[in-house]
Amino acid sequence: MSKSRRVAYYGIFAALAILMGYVETLIPIPMPVPGIKLGLSNIVVLLALYCMGGKEGFAISVVRVAVSALLFRGFAGFWYSLAGASLSFLVMLPMSKSRRISIIGTSVAGGVAHNIGQITVACLVLGRGVVLYLLPVLMVSGVITGIAIGVAAKYCVAYTDKHIDI
Amino acid sequence: MKKLDFIIIIMFLAAAGIFYFTGFRPKGEGSVAVVYIAEKEKVRLPLNDDTEKTFTTDYGTNTVVIKNGKASIASADCRDKICVNHNAISKNGESIICLPHKLVVEIEGTEKSEVDAVAK
Numbered sequence: 001m002s003k004s005r006r007v008a009y010y011g012i013f014a015a016l017a018i019l020m021g022y023v024e025t026l027i028p029i030p031m032p033v034p035g036i037k038l039g040l041s042n043i044v045v046l047l048a049l050y051c052m053g054g055k056e057g058f059a060i061s062v063v064r065v066a067v068s069a070l071l072f073r074g075f076a077g078f079w080y081s082l083a084g085a086s087l088s089f090l091v092m093l094p095m096s097k098s099r100r101i102s103i104i105g106t107s108v109a110g111g112v113a114h115n116i117g118q119i120t121v122a123c124l125v126l127g128r129g130v131v132l133y134l135l136p137v138l139m140v141s142g143v144i145t146g147i148a149i150g151v152a153a154k155y156c157v158a159y160t161d162k163h164i165d166i
Numbered sequence: 167m168k169k170l171d172f173i174i175i176i177m178f179l180a181a182a183g184i185f186y187f188t189g190f191r192p193k194g195e196g197s198v199a200v201v202y203i204a205e206k207e208k209v210r211l212p213l214n215d216d217t218e219k220t221f222t223t224d225y226g227t228n229t230v231v232i233k234n235g236k237a238s239i240a241s242a243d244c245r246d247k248i249c250v251n252h253n254a255i256s257k258n259g260e261s262i263i264c265l266p267h268k269l270v271v272e273i274e275g276t277e278k279s280e281v282d283a284v285a286k
Contacts, residue, residue: 077246080265098170105171112178126263126270127205133259135190139182143175 001166009052009166010060017044017064022072036141039111039149041068045089046096046107046153051166054093061085080121087117103157107150112142192257196273199237199255201230204268213237213256213273225267237271239264 020041027038041064049057065085069078091113095106115138122131160166199211203223211217213235220229228242228249236254239262249264261272 077266100168100170101174102168102171104167105174108171108175108178122263122265125265126202126268131261131263133190133192133261136182136186139178139185143178143182147175 010056013044013048013052013056013060014063014067017041017060018067018071020044021064021068025072036138037145039114039145042088042107042110042114042149043153043156045085046092046103046110046149047156047160049089049092049096049106050103050153050157051160054096057093058089061089080118080125083121084114084117087120088114102150103154104147104150107153108143108146111146111149112139115139115142192259192273194258195256196258196260197275198273199230199232200272200274202270202272211237221269223267223269225269226264228264228267228269230271237273238262239271242267 018041020043024038024040045057045061045064048060062082062085065078065081069075069081088110092106092110095101095109096103116135119131119135119138197213199213201208201211201219201221203221204225208221209219211219211230211232213232216233218229218231218240220227226243228244229240231238231240233254236256238254239249239252242250242264244264244266246266249262249269252262255262255271255273258273258275261270263270
């Protein structure tokens with residue numbers, strides 16, 4: 001693949017991931033507990049991970065976090081999101097290489113890791129373990145949203161492999 | 167879905183269950199809402215006493231309300247409003263957190279009040 005083609009794909013994927021983060025805020029989901037979210041942008045990160053590779057997926061994930069923080073959430077949310085996204089990616093990367101785990105398993109582990117990363121930063125920022133009681137709830141919600149996102153990503157990857165030459 | 171996917175899902179659900187039953191959950195009704203700002207205890211508000219208190223710091227402003235035995239945050243000048251949208255809390259160990267303002271409202275004190283009730 002030529003360099004310019006590569007740059008264009010980085011741009012498209014990063015833009016899609018940022019847009020997904022915004023679309024997610026438009027979907028009203030009742031939140032009994034803070035921190036539960038669908039994680040739509042993880043579809044794009046998974047797509048980049050499976051169709052492009054680890055390095056590309058990580059770059060797109062970091063760009064998404066930085067730009068979304070600047071656009072929507074402010075700097076306070078940046079470390080919080082970055083911890084979730086990084087931990088999630090560290091877990092998903094080796095899993096995406098395994099032939100015995102499908103994209104759904106990868107997505108579930110990524111979703112749970114994302115929530116654990118955010119709780120960890122919340123504990124560090126607040127200096128107290130007060131948010132730990134949310135851990136079981138956020139793990140279960142990570143599994144449920146992870147399955148949904150994984151199924152969606154599976155169809156996206158199948159389509160991309162068939163019709164688009166990355 | 168492959169076999170390992172199911173194992174991963176079951177493993178996480180089991181871990182969540184284990185955490186839940188080993189104490190990572192709210193326990194019983196609490197009696198007092200404690201407000202912390204930047205890790206320091208600011209004030210203790212009894213839940214049976216309806217009040218409204220506004221906290222202004224360098225980080226920003228939050229208004230904590232105690233009503234009908236439950237604590238909630240009525241308004242805040244942060245960007246995400248997660249604390250304002252949070253449900254009212256009353257169970258021991260529950261908390262509302264405003265990360266940008268480093269403010270925590272935590273419910274405490276069930277065991278003690280139960281002992282008091284028995285003693286009386």
